[in-house]
Amino acid sequence: MTRLHTFLTRNLWAQVLLSVLGASALVLLISPGESPTAVLIRVAFSSLGGVAVLLAVRRKEKRATGTDTTGLVTLDGRIRSGEVPTDPAEREALRALVAKRLHRTRHRPWALAFLVLLFGGVAVLTALTAGPRQTIGFGILAVAFPTWIYFQGRKQVRRLHRMREALREEEPGVTQHAA
Numbered sequence: 001m002t003r004l005h006t007f008l009t010r011n012l013w014a015q016v017l018l019s020v021l022g023a024s025a026l027v028l029l030i031s032p033g034e035s036p037t038a039v040l041i042r043v044a045f046s047s048l049g050g051v052a053v054l055l056a057v058r059r060k061e062k063r064a065t066g067t068d069t070t071g072l073v074t075l076d077g078r079i080r081s082g083e084v085p086t087d088p089a090e091r092e093a094l095r096a097l098v099a100k101r102l103h104r105t106r107h108r109p110w111a112l113a114f115l116v117l118l119f120g121g122v123a124v125l126t127a128l129t130a131g132p133r134q135t136i137g138f139g140i141l142a143v144a145f146p147t148w149i150y151f152q153g154r155k156q157v158r159r160l161h162r163m164r165e166a167l168r169e170e171e172p173g174v175t176q177h178a179a
Helices: 002-010 012-030 036-046 048-065 069-081 088-129 132-169
Strands: none
Touching: 002 012, 002 069, 012 036, 012 048, 012 132, 036 048, 048 069, 048 088, 069 088, 069 132, 088 132
């Protein structure tokens, strides 16, 4: 699983390809009468905004850490494993990455609420305008996807907080004072 994560982190094109194919398969499952080519083109085109956001986030993280894609993969692996680097330059880069990612999570509750409202609204509209197959399919998606996003996001935020504390506690040359 770690090798797959490393490969996907290094290769943005693979992330985009898997996302587009997965979304296309889901659309075809919910609406089986549509042309697979038309669905693939529509999903790919509608994914351009997400790709642009992903590229912007990656560029900002590279700038904040002063590293390249391989360096980001290494730092991300350290966050996932909880391993604190001993090299001062790598510690500083990891500290910057953790701060950047934690800063990005500040609006997370509002974004999750918006996502739930968005999926709920589309589920209601689907129920009013489509058949039972589409309604059930989208209803399952409307529950499963925000739930998955919530729990995966919490796990990542916990990792970031643990790493931030570990970087603070293990700073070389800093003595810890008892409270």
